[in-house]
Amino acid sequence: MSIEVRGIHKAFDGHPVLRDVSLTIPDGELVALLGPSGCGKTTLLRIIAGLEVPDLGEVRHGGEDVSARSARERNVGVVFQHYALFRHMTVGENVAFALRVRRRSRAETEARVDELLALVQLDGLRHRFPHQLSGGQRQRVALARALAASPRILLLDEPFGALDARVRQELRRWLRRLHDELHVTSVFVTHDQEEAFEVSDRVVLMNAGRVEQVGTPAQVFEEPASPFVMRFLGAVNVFRGHVDGGHAHVRDMTFAAPGVAGRTPAHVFVRPHELEIHRSAVPGAFAARVDRVVPLGAAVRIELCAPGHGALEVELDHRASEALALAPGDPVHLSPRRVRVFPVREGESDSLTASGL
Amino acid sequence: MSLPADSAVLNPGHPPRLSPDPSTGSGRAAAASAPRTSSAPRTSGASRAGAARALPRRATEDPPAVRHALVALALLFLALLVLLPAATVLVEALRGGVALWWKALSDPDALAAIRLTLLVAAIAVPLNALFGLAAAWSVTRFRFAGKNLLVSLIDLPFGVSPVISGMVTVLLFGAQGWFGPWLAERGIQVVFAVPGIVLATVFVTFPFVARELIPFMQAQGTEEEEAALVLGASGWQILTRVTLPNVKWSLLYGVILCNARAMGEFGAVSVVSGHIRGRTNTLPLHVEILHGEYAFQAAFAVASLLFLLALVTLVAKKTLEWSQRRARREAAPRSTP
Numbered sequence: 001m002s003i004e005v006r007g008i009h010k011a012f013d014g015h016p017v018l019r020d021v022s023l024t025i026p027d028g029e030l031v032a033l034l035g036p037s038g039c040g041k042t043t044l045l046r047i048i049a050g051l052e053v054p055d056l057g058e059v060r061h062g063g064e065d066v067s068a069r070s071a072r073e074r075n076v077g078v079v080f081q082h083y084a085l086f087r088h089m090t091v092g093e094n095v096a097f098a099l100r101v102r103r104r105s106r107a108e109t110e111a112r113v114d115e116l117l118a119l120v121q122l123d124g125l126r127h128r129f130p131h132q133l134s135g136g137q138r139q140r141v142a143l144a145r146a147l148a149a150s151p152r153i154l155l156l157d158e159p160f161g162a163l164d165a166r167v168r169q170e171l172r173r174w175l176r177r178l179h180d181e182l183h184v185t186s187v188f189v190t191h192d193q194e195e196a197f198e199v200s201d202r203v204v205l206m207n208a209g210r211v212e213q214v215g216t217p218a219q220v221f222e223e224p225a226s227p228f229v230m231r232f233l234g235a236v237n238v239f240r241g242h243v244d245g246g247h248a249h250v251r252d253m254t255f256a257a258p259g260v261a262g263r264t265p266a267h268v269f270v271r272p273h274e275l276e277i278h279r280s281a282v283p284g285a286f287a288a289r290v291d292r293v294v295p296l297g298a299a300v301r302i303e304l305c306a307p308g309h310g311a312l313e314v315e316l317d318h319r320a321s322e323a324l325a326l327a328p329g330d331p332v333h334l335s336p337r338r339v340r341v342f343p344v345r346e347g348e349s350d351s352l353t354a355s356g357l
Numbered sequence: 358m359s360l361p362a363d364s365a366v367l368n369p370g371h372p373p374r375l376s377p378d379p380s381t382g383s384g385r386a387a388a389a390s391a392p393r394t395s396s397a398p399r400t401s402g403a404s405r406a407g408a409a410r411a412l413p414r415r416a417t418e419d420p421p422a423v424r425h426a427l428v429a430l431a432l433l434f435l436a437l438l439v440l441l442p443a444a445t446v447l448v449e450a451l452r453g454g455v456a457l458w459w460k461a462l463s464d465p466d467a468l469a470a471i472r473l474t475l476l477v478a479a480i481a482v483p484l485n486a487l488f489g490l491a492a493a494w495s496v497t498r499f500r501f502a503g504k505n506l507l508v509s510l511i512d513l514p515f516g517v518s519p520v521i522s523g524m525v526t527v528l529l530f531g532a533q534g535w536f537g538p539w540l541a542e543r544g545i546q547v548v549f550a551v552p553g554i555v556l557a558t559v560f561v562t563f564p565f566v567a568r569e570l571i572p573f574m575q576a577q578g579t580e581e582e583e584a585a586l587v588l589g590a591s592g593w594q595i596l597t598r599v600t601l602p603n604v605k606w607s608l609l610y611g612v613i614l615c616n617a618r619a620m621g622e623f624g625a626v627s628v629v630s631g632h633i634r635g636r637t638n639t640l641p642l643h644v645e646i647l648h649g650e651y652a653f654q655a656a657f658a659v660a661s662l663l664f665l666l667a668l669v670t671l672v673a674k675k676t677l678e679w680s681q682r683r684a685r686r687e688a689a690p691r692s693t694p
Contacts, residue, residue, distance in 0.1 A: 051583055071587045078587045084580035088602045098588040101598070149589060 001062035001152035001185050002027045008057035017043045019209040028183045032196035035206035041189045042157055049155050050074045077146030079156040083138045085130040091141050092126040098149040116144040136167040156188035172199050193233055205229050227342045230269045237312045239268040248341040257341035265344040272315040274338040285333035290326050446664050449657035461658035469635040470643035478619040481558040485615050489566025497574040511567050522560045523628025526553055549631030557625035562618045569611030606681040617670040
């Protein structure tokens with residue numbers, strides 16, 4: 001079932017949390033709401049579920065306006081951040097809850113619980129209580145419980161937030177496979193870019209109560225629509241310059257900036273892996289000095305300082321790093337392989353550093 | 358679709374549930390005392406035995422002399438002010454033998470007092486359980502103006518002298534009170550009758566259930582109720598299937614304290630009851646009357662009943678605290694992210 005939100009505004013105690021949010025999620029998709037904490041993503045999820053009432057705007061499920069319906073009547077499956085399992089009920093009773101309150105027959109309920117516990121691979125734990133389960137098991141119980149009444153929409157609030165790194169990895173892949181099997185329209189909230197990219201079909205990037213960009217993981221990473229998206233999705237180097245007649249100028253360097261018209265101050269963004277290091281001067285390169293060489297497992301991060309540009313960073317793979325054999329203090333030359341130019345917006349803060357968020 | 362087997366074994370962030378607090382505590386102590394016993398060969402045999410028994414002193418612990426003195430003081434205080442009076446009640450009650458004790462209790466006036474006390478408690482306690490639950494629900498589940506005022510007002514009966522509670526009842530419902538004439542016209546007597554006693558008792562014992570539930574429900578949060586709501590439960594189903602089972606120990610705990618106070622209340626009831634023997638005398642009032650008439654043995658016999666109530670309350674309270682602690686311990690790992 002598709003989800004559509006239109007012109008949603010929401011404020012808590014006069015403090016705006018969502019400002020004019022509109023979003024369409026097609027049937028059967030798995031979508032991530034991604035953004036820093038406090039960007040309004042959980043509030044948006046709760047509005048879709050019916051747990052919060054928007055100040056303005058409407059919510060449609062499958063084309064039908066459900067704004068007037070309570071959370072109880074929307075038949076949406078929700079997995080809460082801390083699972084919210086009923087602590088006085090066994091795993092089986094938790095999963096059966098939605099069916100019991102609907103007064104389904106005992107036989108039907110039992111069969112459905114069996115089916116769901118098999119789906120989340122907890123068959124043997126039916127008579128355990130939530131406190132006797134590990135975090136990953138509780139997560140799966142919460143999922144089975146949310147799916148019990150066969151909702152057409154599944155909402156997950158930071159579903160992996162409370163788990164340790166390894167379990168989180170496994171559950172991500174598992175959730176993706178589960179979605180491919182069930183095809184329930186699913187929305188999950190996360191602040192973790194890696195999680196959003198790995199699990200979802202599409203990513204909705206949110207910032208300060210607004211939707212910044214919607215697209216596939218590759219789209220939002222390769223073609224960020226705003227400086228925020230650029231900065232939020234991984235580390236980035238920022239150069240200050242200006243745009244004039246379709247070209248960006250940073251000191252004596254010039255880049256093509258086709259999308260920007262007129263004459264305006266601009267920021268030029270370069271990802272660390274799109275900045276090349278040369279031992280000797282090449283055309284279009286600028287001088288820098290190596291500050292630190294940081295091995296990061298598979299990659300190596302080179303921290304540099306360039307006169308007029310400040311602190312910069314470059315990411316290399318191991319082979320390239322070994323070939324260059326860089327040491328702190330070495331003079332080098334840097335040339336951007338790919339840049340993205342955004343004009344400086346009025347009132348935009350410049351507090352983000354090159355290393356991003 | 359398959360999950361790795363070890364994802365079931367990994368229990369992020371939580372200690373294994375099999376080791377309850379006491380055992381880990383003693384385990385830590387044993388481990389910490391190990392270095393002392395290993396350095397024992399340098400000390401004499403006698404002191405080695407002592408060293409093995411003594412636990413290492415914690416940083417915040419006082420020297421033994423201070424510790425023993427404080428413990429002795431506390432015990433002495435307790436013996437003088439609690440145990441001695443309690444023993445006196447029992448000894449005095451049974452001084453004339455069991456037969457006399459029984460006779461004092463089976464006196465018609467005493468029986469009437471017992472009946473009235475039970476009746477008052479049977480009305481006041483369920484009422485306050487209901488009020489307390491409603492108050493705790495509204496305070497912890499809704500945001501509304503004047504919430505802090507409501508929380509403060511709930512505590513009011515704890516703050517004012519019970520005598521004042523009684524006097525307020527008289528002021529409102531007495532013959533010269535605000536509602537007195539209106540009630541008198543309809544032949545309803547409140548003051549110097551059972552309704553007044555019930556009203557005064559309800560007022561005095563109101564805070565117990567609410568005070569017990571509010572912090573507990575606040576700590577629990579609303580997530581489980583939200584989960585029940587999106588799963589399709591109605592308000593009544595949420596209350597009976599989720600909320601009440603979660604707060605049942607706290608509720609029962611509040612009810613027990615409320616009951617103890619309702620049966621033992623003296624001040625407020627004394628003002629409104631009128632002390633009519635066999636009609637408006639509760640147990641505490643009856644004890645006072647007997648005592649005033651120098652019927653010490655009978656007074657203590659009736660008092661021993663109230664003392665028994667205290668014992669039952671204490672045992673019930675301890676049992677509940679134990680099961681509540683267990684419930685909280687079970688609930689705790691859930692809430693830690």
